[in-house]
Amino acid sequence: MSERLAGRMIGLGVTGSIAAYKAVELLRLLRSEGADIAVMLTPAATQFVGPLSFRALSRHPIETNVLDLLPDGRIGHIVIADSADAIVVAPATAHWLAAMATGLSGDVVTATCLASSAPVVVAPAMDGDMWTHPATTANVAKLRSFGYAVIDPDVGPLASGQSGIGRLAELPAIVDAVVALLADRSIRASDPAARPPVVAPGRDADxxxxxxxxxxxxxxxxxxxxxxxxxxxxxxxxxxxxxxxxxxxxxxxxxxxxxxxxxxxxxxxxxxxxxxxxxxxxxxxxxxxxxxxxxxxxxxxxxxxxxxxxxxxETKLGRTETLxxxxxxxxxxxxxxxxxxxxxxxxxxxxxxxxxxxxxxxxxxxxxxxxxxxxxxxxxxxxxxxxxxxxxxxxxxxxxxxxxxxxxxxxxxxxxxxxxxxxxxxxxxxxxxxxxxxxxxxxxxxxxxxxxxxxxx
Ligand SMILES: Cc1cc2nc3c(=O)[nH]c(=O)nc-3n(C[C@H](O)[C@H](O)[C@H](O)COP(=O)(O)O)c2cc1C
Structure with a gap:
């Protein structure tokens, strides 16, 4: 099969969900479609999965702090916002949906989305009650009104041990959504100089x-x-x-x-x-x-x-001469x-x-x-x-x-x-x-x- 995202730059935002580890596999899938990926992690996401895996696989610096600058002095989230063909937020927490719905750009994922005109795909993952809460429903509706493609979570086993709605959608479905969104769009920034810098993979990331x-x-x-x-x-x-x-x-x-x-x-x-x-x-x-x-x-x-x-x-043994x-x-x-x-x-x-x-x-x-x-x-x-x-x-x-x-x-x-x-x-x-x-x-x-x-x- 041909690479459906060849030459594309995708910003991958990861937030603090138990499903954050799946974002590493999502990165692999997007790369196998030919995309160049720049990863952004909220501070909570870094508690679930470390930046090193993402850096080694994406070959770009990982944005974890909205206040950090790139090694070359550029503002990381603006570079991604301006060069990404699409931004994918997967998994997206209930908290992140709320921050995005209100435009609170305290983390690098929200700040990048706010600063970008690129299409955005959002794949929420959370506990079933969090997903069906009216606050989340309203936030999702708000994001849809921005034109964001929100991929509803699946039904299945959840981190709580219960089963219900809230499980991150299957990764190929997320990739397909990105491909579909970009079908009629030309590549935004093919010049590597306009994209985040490339870092050589460290020997220690093997x-x-x-x-x-x-x-x-x-x-x-x-x-x-x-x-x-x-x-x-x-x-x-x-x-x-x-x-x-x-x-x-x-x-x-x-x-x-x-x-x-x-x-x-x-x-x-x-x-x-x-x-x-x-x-x-x-x-x-x-x-x-x-x-x-x-x-x-x-x-x-x-x-x-x-x-x-x-x-x-079953009960404590009493003292005896020998045992x-x-x-x-x-x-x-x-x-x-x-x-x-x-x-x-x-x-x-x-x-x-x-x-x-x-x-x-x-x-x-x-x-x-x-x-x-x-x-x-x-x-x-x-x-x-x-x-x-x-x-x-x-x-x-x-x-x-x-x-x-x-x-x-x-x-x-x-x-x-x-x-x-x-x-x-x-x-x-x-x-x-x-x-x-x-x-x-x-x-x-x-x-x-x-x-x-x-x-x-
Ligand atoms: C073990 C664990 C798993 C969690 N999983 C989720 C989750 O899947 N979805 C969610 O919305 N919040 C989840 N949370 C809560 C978020 O981590 C928390 O709301 C955090 O503030 C989210 O920050 P962020 O949206 O900036 O990444 C989880 C918390 C813990 C301790």
Missing amino acids: LAGRHVVVSAGGTREAIDPVRYIGNRSTGKMGVAVAEAALDRGARVTLIAADVEVTLPAGATVIRVESTADLRGALLRVTHGADGSAGYDALIMAAAVSDFRPLIPA TLDLEATPDLLAEIARIAQGLDSEGAVTRDPLQPRPILVGFAAETGSLDRTAEKLRRKRVDLIVANDVAEAGSGFGTDTNRASILAADGARSDLPLQSKRAVADAVLDRVAVALDERDRAAQTDATSEPAREPA
Whole structure:
């Protein structure tokens, strides 16, 4: 299919909705139609999704503050207002609709729309009651009276956990609306000098557009309502991985067991306590219903208990001379996710199609002494990488700021990293994850293009 927006400049405004992450995919779709995109985020939107992904994918500076100037001194929102063929606000919050309806230009998205004669497409997303509130209805009517194309939200699952109207319209419908609006219009500003400046993608944005799930901290297995079996993990390593992934442009979901460190602000955090909770959270994020895992990489840095009390006591155990606990082995969570990803049952037999695209799976192995068992673990768990560290070595392992790790890959490669900060170890792991994801995508493209042509019907 030809590129329907070739040569066009589109201003993409993103506001503070839970659906803001979908704007990254919308950017990809608009770019795949040939459009040049300049992104504007309201301050609230930056809490939901970081500017780095947008910058890496759009190759333009991201406007987040209406008072900021471009590096070349021009006023960012005026440059977009004057050069954009169309402005798309997706997702648009109830708050933004109200600001726009009254012309309150306190954020860069509203200011750009006010300053522009370009057609505007607005795709609201919000809770169902917010959408049907008379205030929102009036604001939407006002925007329509400006000539803005408002794409009604869909009915479906909402962030609140309820289902109803308010879900951001399907992204292809938003793209189609932009294409339709521009059908009879000529390109406004084809001279790149009239558009926002181009920035080279940073090497550090190599996970832009990727969703990375990280588990961190130690699990707690109840003995009775007040006591548990835990471990010495502080969550430092997993949190370092999450922070590094965020800095490299990824969308990060952090499944946090017991942690003693501050969690990064930009991650979506799921709190868990026991191995069973962690398993539940992992199975929920690995939905697979649409044939994908819902994430690009899973990095299991959490210290998962290997054993748990067979039957936790329902009431607090009284003091006795001795106490014997019956323990059972906990399930091997990473191995289970790897089997799901590969379409295997618990016996290793193929029962369904593997998840597509294939998620990259990384395990951490805390060892004491030699790392000989790690290669066997890698095979048994069927994962892409295992990061092994000797937790008995000084300066390495639980609670320290440093780690000496070895990274073992499924192809047999092993690299022994020096003793370094956990952040540096995290980046070394993510270097390999980024390469593995690029290889995965290249292989998928080669498979798609080498598929035999179908016989004509
Ligand atoms: C988790 C979470 C999700 C939210 N999702 C939405 C949403 O989908 N739509 C909406 O109108 N407001 C939503 N809000 C409220 C907005 O973020 C809030 O009104 C904010 O002031 C919007 O600012 P903005 O319009 O300048 O981006 C959400 C708030 C939170 C905490």
